Amino acid sequence: MVIATAQLMVVLDATIVNIALPSAQRDLGMSDADRQWVITAYTLAFGGLLLLGGRIADLVGRKRTFMIGLVGFAVASGLGGAATGSALLFGARALQGAFAALLAPSALSLLTTTFPGGKERSKAFGIYGAIAGGGAAIGLIAGGLLTEYLTWRWCLYVNVPVALVALTAAAVFLRDRPERKRVFLDVPGAVLGCGGLVAIVYGCAEAEPRGWGDALVVGLLVAGVALLAVFAWWQTRARHPLLPLHIVRDRNRGGAFLTMALAVIAMFGMFLFLTYYFQTVLGYSPVRAGLAFLPMVAAIVVGSTQISARLLHRVPPRFLMVPGALLAAAGLFTLTFLTARPAYVSHVLPAELLVGLGMGLTFMPVMATATTGVARQDSGVTSATVNTSQQVGGSIGTALLNTIATSASAAYLADRLAEAARTSGGHQLPPAVREALVKDGVVHGFTAAIGTGSVIMLVAALVAGAMVTAPGSASALPEKPAPEPPTRPVRY
Incomplete structure (x- = not known):
């Protein structure tokens, strides 16, 4: 529960400020061009420093790094909540990302070393996988509630008491066996x-x-x-590489990393588009928009903790990953039939349930497979690589799918406006008709992008089926010792 609480803070902070961003922009007088840095500052620091954070966890100890990350994350969150100007908020978000880069890999490596195999490992990774898959949606729900009933600042302040509770519990409950070998920083x-x-x-x-x-x-x-x-x-030449290449050269581990990246690319755009669909097209309030994601969160929890956690130690991991990715692809494809008319029950709800179950079946075995059989002294950097594939996949997915959506919307709207102008004899369109066309164009862009995401999810299923060949009970495989360094390394 300590590790799960900390990981939830890290994951939901990537999205919790999304709904609060308009309020923060008005309060601090941010320009439209600068407001993206509230999101970008966090993702840059987090995604860029993950590998370093993972190796630091191996170097100074996982529990110690975990607790340092908690303290730093709490301090950065307090600074951001108290920001009186945009520069301080941007800096606090970057600091949050830097400490999250310490916190996330140390949390996953603690989970890996605490539960080395068997049913207990499956249960632990089931909980962790549910958080990894549902944290973004939980962030949207929490952001809507805090923004509407308190203030946008509480989207950051809320981390302080949570981090303090996790810090106290970590000091009491977490154990970390010190390594005999020294680990050097590359x-x-x-x-x-x-x-x-x-x-x-x-x-x-x-x-x-x-x-x-x-x-x-x-x-x-x-x-x-x-x-x-x-x-x-350089990693082939360094005596103490930051990322030993045997970690990513392993077929099962490499397949897990690639499956994770592709699944996140496909899924991340869905949160962005549905948020806009709920609020812009359907006119939902922030709270209602956040609560509309609850069925997906519930499905992720069920898929991860009640299905994957019970089956992982009995069946090969790809027997969960492939059906999970196919279910998620089917859910995304369902959303391609959306229109500007309300269709939550008929389209959105079935899609959320399919995607949620699919992510619950996929994320948990991916993370368990990626961290199986790794030497303890490499557990931190391996965990960081899992997080890196997730973070880079999210960045690519958001940018790629948003570009597809805006391009498709613009082309659709231009065609429809030109057609409407011809049929009206050049007269100006009534505002209601124009607004309806704009909404149709926005939804058309969303469906085009989500359709692309569905195809990418199918590719993730193919990758998992072809590359992840680990047998059943993979979660209980023994640790593999790290290979010896080259006989004549380049010394730094």
């Missing part, structure tokens, strides 16, 4: 790896307002890929 690897991740996450964030062909976006993405390529080369 400074060049940290610079290259973190720099490459920051460039890619930032490039995806800028692709949303600027477009994928913008010079800055292309430059950031090219630079990010180049830095990660050099990072991969």
Whole structure:
């Protein structure tokens, strides 16, 4: 429960401020161009520093890193809630992301080392998988409630008491066996790896307002890929690599990382689009929009804790991942039939239940498979790699699907307005007709993007079926020792 509470804070803070953003913008006088930094500052620091945070957990101890992350996250949240200007809020969100990059991998590695195998591990990962899959929706619900009934500042303040309770419980209940071997920090690897991740996450964030062909976006993405390529080369030469390549070269683990990234790319746009659909098209209040996600959260919890957790130690992981991804793809495809008319019961609710069950079946075995058989001294950086694939997938998914949605909406609206102008003989359209056309165009863009997400989810199912070949009871496999370093390493 301690680890689950901390992980929930990290996951929901990526979305809890989304609904509160308009209120914060008015209160602090932010411009439309700058408001994105409330989201981007967090995702940049979080996604860019995860690998470093995971290795620090291996270096100084998982429990200690976990507790440091909790304290820092609470302090940063308090600063953000008390912000009197946009600059302080942006800085606090970046600080939140930096401490989340310590907290998330240490939490998952503590889970991995505390429950090395058997049914208890399946149960623990069932709870963790439910949080990983449903945390974003829970953030939207909490953001709507806090913004409507208190103030946007409580979307940040709420982390302070939660972190203090988790910190006290961590000091009492968590155990972490110290390693006999010393772990060294790969400074060049940290610079290259973190720099490459920051460039890619930032490039995806800028692709949303600027477009994928913008010079800055292309430059950031090219630079990010180049830095990660050099990072991969350096990891073959470094004596104490930041990310030992045997971790990602393992077929099952690599398949789990890729499945996670693809599933998050496909799913992340759904939260964004449904939030706008509920509030902009259907006119829901923030609270009602948040509560509309509750069935999905319930389905994720059931799929993760009641199905995956009971079956993982009995069947091969891909027997859960593949059906889960197919269910999620079917749910996303259901949303492609949305129109501007209210259709929550007929379309949205079935889609939420299918996607929720699918994510519950997918996320839990993905995380369990990715962290199975890893040497204890590499558990932190392995956990960080799982989180990195999730974070980078979310950044790419948000930017990619939003670009598809806006392009499809613009083309649809242009065609319909031109057709309406011809049929009306050049007369100006009544405001009600124009508003209806705009809503139709927005929904058309959403369905086009979600249809793309459905195809990406099918690819995730193919990847899981082809690459993840671990047998049943994978969660109980023994740890594999880390391979010896090269005989003549380049010393730093």
